[in-house]
Amino acid sequence: MNNSIRVNCTKKNLKLIRDFVTEYLHALALTDILMNQIVLAVDEICANLIIHANHEDPDKYILLAIYKQPGMIKFEISDEGIAFQRAAYKEPNIQENIRLGKKGGVGIALVNRIMDKVEFKTEGPQNTCILYKKI
């Protein structure tokens, strides 16, 4: 089975990515909750890359590759947009977000809480986010 998918940077493609991850992980017979969490974490990274790193430019692309390893699933999501500045990232205060009526800023918090390890790498023009989940 193909382990990668390449889509251009439009939000409509997030559904395609979620369906691809769901289908790829189907054979692992994960619980509904775990499957949903993993799909969500990948969706959040892809949404950030499409919207923030590539400004929904349909001429730009993101690539997702999934690797099954013993007791672990690894996701590599690459693009050539603006790199995520992890050093500048702050965990959101949800109560403060509510008070301020803030819409964004909780996606990476979800990813960090769901995944076992989250890495961001930049090599030349290419940025890669690597997500690890023990199963």
Place this chain on the structure above:
Amino acid sequence: MKITQEIKDNTVIMTLDGELDASSSVLLDEELSAPEIMKYSKILVDCQNLHYISSAGLGVFISHLQRFEDAQIKLIFYNMQEKVRNVFEILGLDLLMTIVSDYEEARTIANE
């Protein structure tokens, strides 16, 4: 994503059908931003057919919560699938929002 609204006894019953992601959450934001919604004191959100929610969907609810509270509008979620409720729980939103099991319980809490 399909969103339908029914008005009954000063209450908006909003039914969510589909997946709320970064693409579809714009529609939910439009519904919750409509000035007419502020005329009602209760908004009950039926989540039975809400199969997925991402941070963008959560963010829409987060962004309207204070405005509804200030206007003394009760926002109550019911019939939520376990996997969707789990996403609220990961961020602790289940403690900051009202999520109940079914329509009857939602009505009871709305009328308290």
